[in-house]
Amino acid sequence: MFSLALPLLSLYLSPALAATAEQWRSRSIYQIITDRFALPQGADLNACDPGKQTWCGGTWNTIRENLDYVQNAGFTAIWISPVNQNYEGPRSAYGDPYHGYWMADVSKLNDRFGTADDLKALSAELHKRDMYLMVDVVVNNVMATSLSPDYSTYMFKDSSMYHPYCPIQWGNTTSEQHCWLGDEKVPLPDLDTTNPTVISQYGDWIQDLVKEYDIDGLRIDGAHVQMDFWPGFCAKAGVFCMGEVFGGIDIDAVSMYQGPQSLDSVLNYPLYTALVSAFQIPGPGNMTALADVIEASKSKYTDTGLLGNFLENQDLPRWHNLSVDPQSMYNAMTVNFMTDGIPVVYYGQEQLFSGGGDPYNREALWPSSYEKTYAYGLMSTLNQLRNFLANTTDWLKQETNVLTTSPYGMGIMKGSVISIVTNIGSPPQNGTHIAVATPFDPSTPMTNILTCQQWAVGSQGMVEAQYTAGGVPVIIIPSDHLAGSGICGAALATTAANGGKADKLSSSASSSFDPRQSPLLSITLHVLSCSLMALFFFV
Ligand SMILES: *[C@@H]1O[C@H](CO)[C@@H](O)[C@H](O)[C@H]1NC(C)=O
Ligand SMILES: *[C@@H]1O[C@H](CO)[C@@H](O)[C@H](O)[C@H]1NC(C)=O
Ligand SMILES: *[C@@H]1O[C@H](CO)[C@@H](O)[C@H](O)[C@H]1NC(C)=O
Ligand SMILES: *[C@@H]1O[C@H](CO)[C@@H](O)[C@H](O)[C@H]1NC(C)=O
Numbered sequence: 401m402f403s404l405a406l407p408l409l410s411l412y413l414s415p416a417l418a419a420t421a422e423q424w425r426s427r428s429i430y431q432i433i434t435d436r437f438a439l440p441q442g443a444d445l446n447a448c449d450p451g452k453q454t455w456c457g458g459t460w461n462t463i464r465e466n467l468d469y470v471q472n473a474g475f476t477a478i479w480i481s482p483v484n485q486n487y488e489g490p491r492s493a494y495g496d497p498y499h500g501y502w503m504a505d506v507s508k509l510n511d512r513f514g515t516a517d518d519l520k521a522l523s524a525e526l527h528k529r530d531m532y533l534m535v536d537v538v539v540n541n542v543m544a545t546s547l548s549p550d551y552s553t554y555m556f557k558d559s560s561m562y563h564p565y566c567p568i569q570w571g572n573t574t575s576e577q578h579c580w581l582g583d584e585k586v587p588l589p590d591l592d593t594t595n596p597t598v599i600s601q602y603g604d605w606i607q608d609l610v611k612e613y614d615i616d617g618l619r620i621d622g623a624h625v626q627m628d629f630w631p632g633f634c635a636k637a638g639v640f641c642m643g644e645v646f647g648g649i650d651i652d653a654v655s656m657y658q659g660p661q662s663l664d665s666v667l668n669y670p671l672y673t674a675l676v677s678a679f680q681i682p683g684p685g686n687m688t689a690l691a692d693v694i695e696a697s698k699s700k701y702t703d704t705g706l707l708g709n710f711l712e713n714q715d716l717p718r719w720h721n722l723s724v725d726p727q728s729m730y731n732a733m734t735v736n737f738m739t740d741g742i743p744v745v746y747y748g749q750e751q752l753f754s755g756g757g758d759p760y761n762r763e764a765l766w767p768s769s770y771e772k773t774y775a776y777g778l779m780s781t782l783n784q785l786r787n788f789l790a791n792t793t794d795w796l797k798q799e800t801n802v803l804t805t806s807p808y809g810m811g812i813m814k815g816s817v818i819s820i821v822t823n824i825g826s827p828p829q830n831g832t833h834i835a836v837a838t839p840f841d842p843s844t845p846m847t848n849i850l851t852c853q854q855w856a857v858g859s860q861g862m863v864e865a866q867y868t869a870g871g872v873p874v875i876i877i878p879s880d881h882l883a884g885s886g887i888c889g890a891a892l893a894t895t896a897a898n899g900g901k902a903d904k905l906s907s908s909a910s911s912s913f914d915p916r917q918s919p920l921l922s923i924t925l926h927v928l929s930c931s932l933m934a935l936f937f938f939v
């Protein structure tokens with residue numbers, strides 16, 4: 401437990417944002433494994449081998465020093481790996497706790513990643529940039545190296561505070577909630593979160609942690625504890641809570657953890673699973689599965705706008721490991737940003753990292769030289785549009801509708817934004833097209849924000865994507881809806897009302913990436929003047 405004086409001091413010195421679910425709705429999150437994001441000046445840039453499962457040297461300070469890279473891609477929040485003290489015994493069968501998830505005494509900080517002041521400085525720097533800090537917390541379990549551990553150095557020292565050992569049977573909710581994650585080599589003893597002492601100590605701990613470090617939101621690891629634990633815990637934290645509940649495409653298994661009975665938000669595993677099944681190349685190419693998940697999500701979750709939409713994380717193989725053709729990622733990413741939910745991007749996705757599952761998916765970012773890749777630019781543009789619409793319209797509250805599905809793609813619409821995505825991959829296909837019926841009047845001028853090309857809606861509201869230059873995503877919006885955005889040459893809003901902040905974010909995103917100069921996107925993708933359509937080019 402922290403001393404009482406420190407939280408008071410930090411409240412006095414810095415504004416406690418304590419962001420709510422409503423404030424997080426408009427955010428876009430960049431997920432960081434602290435140890436792997438950036439090195440201090442002068443460190444050896446070649447020394448990190450993820451297969452070695454040991455520390456590579458990233459810290460809270462090095463995250464703070466490299467926030468431009470995150471902010472210039474339009475992200476408005478970071479999620480960092482756990483900050484609390486880990487297991488400190490001899491190296492385990494799965495290496496060292498460089499990832500931060502192997503809890504021992506959560507009441508202390510993990511001094512591998514810096515000091516309390518370093519973490520406060522990171523938080524303060526984020527707030528100065530109008531960004532949020534989300535911290536990963538592990539409440540479900542601790543880590544041990546035997547099935548009968550000595551808990552004397554842990555925050556919960558008495559074995560009666562843990563469930564007795566049993567291996568998890570996935571799909572059995574009781575077992576998921578009571579049994580132990582991990583395996584016999586590295587067991588993860590499961591806290592009994594019905595125990596009143598556990599509930600009250602965890603409550604005091606999270607309240608202090610959030611206040612002390614001015615944390616804006618929590619990402620909760622392994623949130624499959626009995627769900628009525630969460631409302632009290634998150635009320636103590638006083639901030640947005642996004643939980644990790646593993647699941648495949650089964651929405652019910654995950655959606656039961658979102659709502660007043662449990663958490664504000666869950667990570668969107670069903671959408672992830674559907675995106676893989678729709679866009680992986682080669683893969684089943686199942687667009688129906690994706691359309692089904694998008695439609696069913698609307699009735700099954702209490703609030704789809706708060707879900708965390710991702711393509712990668714520290715547990716999953718990188719997208720590029722599952723599917724080498726980069727267009728598969730660009731199309732899947734377009735869905736994540738342009739459908740309901742909060743986009744979450746795992747560091748390194750923008751560098752097309754291709755590691756397999758744990759530990760190969762925790763590559764060091766520095767060998768990439770933080771290059772402004774095509775994927776980085778695509779994220780910037782997607783964030784720029786989303787940030788603009790979030791600020792100026794009720795776009796975030798409008799539900800996504802599937803307008804069209806075809807065997808190799810689909811058209812979705814959220815607010816006035818139509819996204820046409822495909823799984824045909826990079827090779828050009830002359831005969832392939834996806835026609836989408838829109839609610840717009842014929843001849844309405846539209847802008848494809850990824851190429852800045854102007855489209856015109858055809859007769860009966862039809863638009864059509866053609867793939868003579870390969871299967872790129874298309875995002876079109878009525879051109880007059882971009883006024884004030886700075887996107888594709890549209891004027892920026894005047895700065896009077898917002899102190900220039902909108903201008904800063906928009907222009908930094910567009911200066912780091914000009915889609916018109918990108919070789920990949922200079923390709924033509926156009927509305928065809930087949931018999932249904934009129935064709936206009938404005939630029
Ligand atoms: C589910 O798991 C619980 C806890 O381990 C166990 O008692 C129960 O028998 C399991 N149910 C089934 C159907 O296997
Ligand atoms: C596609 O996914 C749906 C689930 O939405 C499933 O019913 C169907 O069998 C799948 N089709 C293929 C070809 O895998
Ligand atoms: C996927 O990851 C595994 C393990 O890191 C690696 O051996 C394999 O080459 C990767 N595949 C691709 C396509 O990158
Ligand atoms: C597609 O059509 C263009 C001209 O319309 C032609 O140059 C190109 O070779 C065709 N590509 C394929 C793969 O058929």
Ligand SMILES: *[C@@H]1O[C@H](CO)[C@@H](O)[C@H](O)[C@H]1NC(C)=O
Nearest residue numbers: 530787788791898901902905
């Ligand atoms: C949106 O509005 C917030 C609050 O006024 C501001 O901080 C932010 O920079 C704006 N972002 C954009 C992209 O307009």
